[in-house]
Amino acid sequence: xxxTKPTALITGASRGIGRGIALALAGEGFxxxxxxxxxxxxxxxxxxxxxxxGAQAALVQADIAASADRxxxxxQGWAAFGRIDLLVNNAGIAPPVRADILExxxxxxxxxxxxxxxxxxxxxxxIAKRMLETAPPVRGKIVNITSISADTASTNRGDxxxxxxxxxxxxxxxxxxxxEHGIYVYxxxxxxxxxxxxxxxxxxxxKLIMQDGITPIRRWGQPDDVARAVVAIARDLLPFSxxxxxxxxxxxxxxxx
Numbered sequence: 363x364x365x366t367k368p369t370a371l372i373t374g375a376s377r378g379i380g381r382g383i384a385l386a387l388a389g390e391g392f393x394x395x396x397x398x399x400x401x402x403x404x405x406x407x408x409x410x411x412x413x414x415x416g417a418q419a420a421l422v423q424a425d426i427a428a429s430a431d432r433x434x435x436x437x438q439g440w441a442a443f444g445r446i447d448l449l450v451n452n453a454g455i456a457p458p459v460r461a462d463i464l465e466x467x468x469x470x471x472x473x474x475x476x477x478x479x480x481x482x483x484x485x486x487x488x489i490a491k492r493m494l495e496t497a498p499p500v501r502g503k504i505v506n507i508t509s510i511s512a513d514t515a516s517t518n519r520g521d522x523x524x525x526x527x528x529x530x531x532x533x534x535x536x537x538x539x540x541x542e543h544g545i546y547v548y549x550x551x552x553x554x555x556x557x558x559x560x561x562x563x564x565x566x567x568x569k570l571i572m573q574d575g576i577t578p579i580r581r582w583g584q585p586d587d588v589a590r591a592v593v594a595i596a597r598d599l600l601p602f603s604x605x606x607x608x609x610x611x612x613x614x615x616x617x618x619x
Contacts, residue, residue, distance in 0.1 A: 458470055507550050
């Protein structure tokens with residue numbers, strides 16, 4: 363595989379936002395390390411579409427909550443392309459049950475934070491070290507996909523909110539630590555995005571968006587909306603920014619009277 367083109371590793375790239383990001387980066391001339399947890403068929407479909415767009419792509423099945431899987435993901439990604447220029451921490455899961463915080467279980471807490479926080483925290487550590495150890499060091503970029511849940515309380519998804527809020531702080535921590543090495547870190551904070559994860563609550567959000575105007579821009583967000591923000595970072599259009607929060611939420615974050 364070509365080791366001259368820039369390479370992006372996208373976690374959770376077989377569906378939804380991750381899929382949109384992967385295909386957008388393929389169109390920008392990136393080779394891809396496509397990480398997925400379980401759905402091999404969906405991941406292979408993304409690979410085929412990326413290759414049709416001119417990219418080379420390597421599929422790596424890995425559960426980012428597991429230390430050995432994270433290590434294997436990094437090793438296989440580097441073996442395929444000899445470099446990772448862009449890490450997109452996208453993989454995330456919803457709680458198995460949307461339980462009130464007075465009824466929530468430790469099992470759900472551990473599962474959600476394992477994938478949504480511990481996984482990206484230590485995967486970023488591994489990738490950053492590899493970037494610095496490469497000769498010459500990779501002047502890379504790291505993007506964390508969080509959520510409006512980072513600062514919006516949903517009492518039936520406490521574990522999810524906590525994980526996303528902590529991921530926002532993780533962005534700041536790595537941004538401070540890595541800036542001197544030319545590695546910049548960004549947070550993209552999506553709003554209500556139409557994916558299979560939001561499918562079970564579609565009717566609820568249809569009403570909130572279309573009738574109640576919860577977002578000034580009255581439509582569902584699409585994976586491509588998030589992907590465009592990643593592309594802006596990949597193109598190096600924010601060269602004097604790090605630790606930046608980029609809201610892709612239809613204006614949800616705006617305070618209104």
